[in-house]
Amino acid sequence: MKHDLFADRLVCGTPVADLLAAVADGVPPPDPDHSATCGPCLDALDRLEEAWRSVRTAAEVVVPPPKGVEDQVLRRVRDLLAVGWAPMVDGGLGRTSVSEVALALVAEHEAAGVPGVARVRASRVRASDRPALHVHLEVTVRWRVPIEAVAAQVRRSVAHRIRTVTGLVTERVDVVVSDVRGGSPAGPQ
């Protein structure tokens, strides 16, 4: 016999919500001895378990945000980081400020053009002793390129380009090679 799950209580007096809470939280019912032998409770527990399985299934579907959201978050955070700190160049008739975001983009663009670099991201650009800059780059290199030579070229090119474009001095360019693209030791492409 099917018992009414839409009623507040089963015919035995047990609140349906109590049984549902037990099912959902994965704990025994409030009166386990009664529920273990009560027909209406056993029937209700079976049906509630069946209904709640769909909820569990849906809850297991974790939906990460698209990559674009992460990029936008980081861009906006970089913008916020740039507020209140912007290296300046005295241009005689006035001063020019260059935000960290702009510097990061210049560094990324320049490093991406160095042969052997597959992908690059400027995770930090900071002034240690203004207006000298510290640039931190995360780089993916191509398979079988000489990494130290590529890193050295990235340092030279980025420092030169930042100086040329903004007039600011780059004191340090840290390069972290985080990945290699285009092959593997087992089977280079």
Add this chain to the structure above:
Amino acid sequence: MVDRRGDAELVDRAQRGDLDAFEELFRRHSPRVHTVALRVLGNRADAEDATLDTFVQVWKSLGSFRGESRFTTWVHRICVNRCSRTLRQRGERLQPLPELPDPRPGPAELTVLHDEVGAVESALSSLTDDQRSALVLREFGGLAYGEVAAVLGISLTAARSRIRRARLELVHLLEGRRSNDMFTSGEDADEA
């Protein structure tokens, strides 16, 4: 569950302006936060906006986070507040999601999964905003009752009561749908 000690160290570094640490916090927590936003708001575009705004707000407010609650509880609170704003602005009932978010299983499993998840999404959209937020935090966000209460700014008793009512309502909706499906498939069989 995300390692709390690891979070504390990352938060500490992020509070000192370390963007790498913040990125790691984003990677750890954004899947669950985005899922909660998606289930509360019911559509992808609003959920993405909410996730974006949540983490920008997290960055802005990191200085005020004292570690008195778990980091995940704090982030969910920001997320739910952001979602509530959207719901208030929208001022209308939610529509069920038309699609599955991440179809990894095969076609047959996918159909079953799609039906199950779709039914739950549809039922969720019929709950009141308050009930849905509480239920989603508990079942989809994996928060304890006390954390749900903290996120929603209500008492533990009120949180338990809200979740209890929401669960009952959800099961009634799912049961009602199942009865309708059985009735419909019976009619189909009769016609065949």
